[in-house]
Amino acid sequence: MSIKNKLPSLAQVYPVYAIIVILTYGWTIYWALWKLPSWLDFLPLGEIGVIFCYLVATNFFESLLALFGVIIVSLVLPRKWFREVFVSRGSVLAASILISIMIFEYHFDKPSDYFYKFPSYLPLILLIAGVLTFLAGWIRMIRKAVEVFAENAVIFLFISLPLSLLSLIVVIVRNII
Amino acid sequence: MIRMSRRDFLKLAALTPAALAFSQTMAPSRLGADSPNIIVLVFDAMSADNLSLYGYPRKTTPNFERLAQRSNVYHSHYSAGSFTTSGTASLLTGLYPWTHRAIDEGGQVAPAFAEKNIFSLFGKSYDRAGFGQNVWAELLLGEFRSNLDVHLPPSAFSIREQLGGALFQKDSPVSYYAYDDFLYRLGDSPNSLIFGLLDRFIFGYRLRSIPMDGYPSNSRSVENYLNIPHSDNYKIYYKLEDIFRGLLAQIQQLEQPFLAYFHLWSPHAPYTPRQEFIELFKDDGFEPPKKPKHPLGDQLSVAPIQYARLLYDAYVANVDSEFGQFLNQLDAIGMLDKTYFVLTSDHGEMFERGIIGHENPLMFDPGLHVPLLISAPGQKSRSDVYSQTNSVDILPTLLRIAGREVPAWTEGQLLPGFGGVEDNSRATFTVDAKLCSSFGKLSIASMAMRKNGYKLSYYLGYGKTDWFELYDLQNDPEELTDLFNENDSTSNIMKDELLTAFNKNSGPLQG
Numbered sequence A: 001m002s003i004k005n006k007l008p009s010l011a012q013v014y015p016v017y018a019i020i021v022i023l024t025y026g027w028t029i030y031w032a033l034w035k036l037p038s039w040l041d042f043l044p045l046g047e048i049g050v051i052f053c054y055l056v057a058t059n060f061f062e063s064l065l066a067l068f069g070v071i072i073v074s075l076v077l078p079r080k081w082f083r084e085v086f087v088s089r090g091s092v093l094a095a096s097i098l099i100s101i102m103i104f105e106y107h108f109d110k111p112s113d114y115f116y117k118f119p120s121y122l123p124l125i126l127l128i129a130g131v132l133t134f135l136a137g138w139i140r141m142i143r144k145a146v147e148v149f150a151e152n153a154v155i156f157l158f159i160s161l162p163l164s165l166l167s168l169i170v171v172i173v174r175n176i177i
Numbered sequence B: 001m002i003r004m005s006r007r008d009f010l011k012l013a014a015l016t017p018a019a020l021a022f023s024q025t026m027a028p029s030r031l032g033a034d035s036p037n038i039i040v041l042v043f044d045a046m047s048a049d050n051l052s053l054y055g056y057p058r059k060t061t062p063n064f065e066r067l068a069q070r071s072n073v074y075h076s077h078y079s080a081g082s083f084t085t086s087g088t089a090s091l092l093t094g095l096y097p098w099t100h101r102a103i104d105e106g107g108q109v110a111p112a113f114a115e116k117n118i119f120s121l122f123g124k125s126y127d128r129a130g131f132g133q134n135v136w137a138e139l140l141l142g143e144f145r146s147n148l149d150v151h152l153p154p155s156a157f158s159i160r161e162q163l164g165g166a167l168f169q170k171d172s173p174v175s176y177y178a179y180d181d182f183l184y185r186l187g188d189s190p191n192s193l194i195f196g197l198l199d200r201f202i203f204g205y206r207l208r209s210i211p212m213d214g215y216p217s218n219s220r221s222v223e224n225y226l227n228i229p230h231s232d233n234y235k236i237y238y239k240l241e242d243i244f245r246g247l248l249a250q251i252q253q254l255e256q257p258f259l260a261y262f263h264l265w266s267p268h269a270p271y272t273p274r275q276e277f278i279e280l281f282k283d284d285g286f287e288p289p290k291k292p293k294h295p296l297g298d299q300l301s302v303a304p305i306q307y308a309r310l311l312y313d314a315y316v317a318n319v320d321s322e323f324g325q326f327l328n329q330l331d332a333i334g335m336l337d338k339t340y341f342v343l344t345s346d347h348g349e350m351f352e353r354g355i356i357g358h359e360n361p362l363m364f365d366p367g368l369h370v371p372l373l374i375s376a377p378g379q380k381s382r383s384d385v386y387s388q389t390n391s392v393d394i395l396p397t398l399l400r401i402a403g404r405e406v407p408a409w410t411e412g413q414l415l416p417g418f419g420g421v422e423d424n425s426r427a428t429f430t431v432d433a434k435l436c437s438s439f440g441k442l443s444i445a446s447m448a449m450r451k452n453g454y455k456l457s458y459y460l461g462y463g464k465t466d467w468f469e470l471y472d473l474q475n476d477p478e479e480l481t482d483l484f485n486e487n488d489s490t491s492n493i494m495k496d497e498l499l500t501a502f503n504k505n506s507g508p509l510q511g
Helices: A010-042 A045-076 A083-107 A111-138 A140-176 B006-026 B062-068 B084-093 B118-122 B135-143 B165-171 B174-183 B193-208 B240-253 B302-332 B391-401 B489-505
Strands: B037-043 B072-078 B127-132 B150-152 B258-264 B339-345 B350-352 B355-357 B372-375 B383-390 B428-432 B445-451 B454-460 B467-472
Touching: A010 A045, A010 A083, A010 A140, A010 B174, A010 B193, A045 A083, A045 A140, A045 B174, A045 B193, A083 A111, A083 A140, A083 B193, A111 A140, A111 B193, A140 B165, B037 B084, B037 B391, B062 B302, B062 B339, B062 B372, B084 B118, B084 B135, B084 B391, B118 B127, B118 B258, B118 B391, B127 B135, B127 B240, B135 B174, B135 B258, B165 B174, B240 B258, B240 B302, B302 B350, B302 B355, B339 B391, B383 B391, B383 B428, B445 B489, B454 B489, B467 B489
Parallel strands: B037 B258, B037 B339, B072 B383, B127 B150, B127 B258
Antiparallel strands: B072 B372, B339 B372, B350 B355, B428 B445, B445 B454, B454 B467
16 A cells, blocks of 8 residues: 555644644743733743744744654554544544643643653653543544534634744744844 | 056055055954953852851861962952842942842843843953853843853863753743743753653763763762752752863963953852861861741751751862962963952852741842952952942942943942042942732832941831841841831931932833
């Protein structure tokens, strides 16, 4: 079977990417809103805007990295297992891993925790993600629910993609001039 | 069309060398003949009250004392701010915090004053270098970056560093705000979900192999790296000897005359002395005076405060030792014969009244009294100045030394020994307003005014009532007896003067 046959279509990629965008951009924006009052205390609005450009540009690249990971899984696993139910299983796989990372990051902050503890948590994260991903394709009701949610989430891409492009331009321009 | 004969051409050709020579004399160049070099070395969080240079019983600074033998030594020098941002901004602008408004943690000088910094005032005829190892100092240097010829990142000369902002040095300080002060800041969860995880994982891996030679380590611990000097919130691990070695190399690369501002993190917490210094003062019998806890303090008990003081003193001794090597090397290359060398700090550190450190709004001397030594080129003798001075005085003094005009807007005065006179009747100030917006009215603030040997502190907005404290610094240097009394003339005169100054400057930022 060729690689092309295992690659998801764009129509399948968008909903999964939307889920990734909600979680990656959402995590950063959530904490940025906590930080915003402090920035407002001493930074002009223009500079705060530029900081947000850096944040959004960074989120853009990390969301692409996460999407790339899901597509790799699609290439590795049999077509029937993943490619054919890409929206539901891809969304649940991405969400379960990203939410696990959130929980880990919420509880640990030292670099040594990340190097020594995260690898020991990783099998558990992968096991949970694997089970949930399997269920998302196997139980019809869950599959449908995930698909409906993910397809509706695509609307966020209409905001995040232009914003990311604009942010990238701002970051590039400020570092060239 | 103008026609040129062969004769005209030859005449013009003959003039070319003269024209070239003339154009070179008119081109902007750094004229080093008369202008001295200036090195400003700032040690972060170094309290004068813990230095043997100023009479502290523990022998913490023998090398500072060696420098003092060829310097003007200022005994009553105070920072205008109580932490890095405000203290550094005052040093670099010659303005009090209520004027420059870099009053918040990691804040910036108000846009109207951003061009009123020491680097801009020295102008292009000086090679101007800035190094802020403390990221909050770097945020200010980043704001002044258009006036810097050499701008070193905070991670320079480190053994392990990982700063996102340094990748976008051209866009400092915004890039540091985005990456190092927010997305990847240590001490909290990373605010970038995937890259934050990778960033900390990679840094954790890199810290595994950090060389521990000379520093305490335990083969069973995975956190030995915490014993190496480092910044607690930013990924910068370094050894003092590397920093001084790097600075020396940098100094030798600068075009003369130069102005070099080097702001080191040490001896800021975490206190991480080398193994040989850790027990230097253990069981030495020194008992600091007992002082009552302050309502705005952390209410810590005596034991952890004494332990922190012991470690801090050992770290200061370690810093002093490395500084001694640096001083020797500067001497060996003849740099001190053509350079004004300024040693100071941005604020102090407290180990009393239930407090460790400087993250408090209190106006007691250990947190504000900082060292100041200025060694002139070739100076051979020591001169002691006992009248009170302030960090806002450094900018006008250095401008005068460099033959520059002192601008009228500066709030400092020339230091005694460099054109100024000893004047204890002058009022100087320290301001802390980190809970306020730098754009708005200063409604929660603490401040101190020193005059005629007295210090009046004012705490505004911290409780149901505001209050004053008055100390006689000459007869009660430990600030144990609060003399403030509404019926006392000294209290009232000082109160009126402090309130007048505060009311004049505490309104919303104009412009």
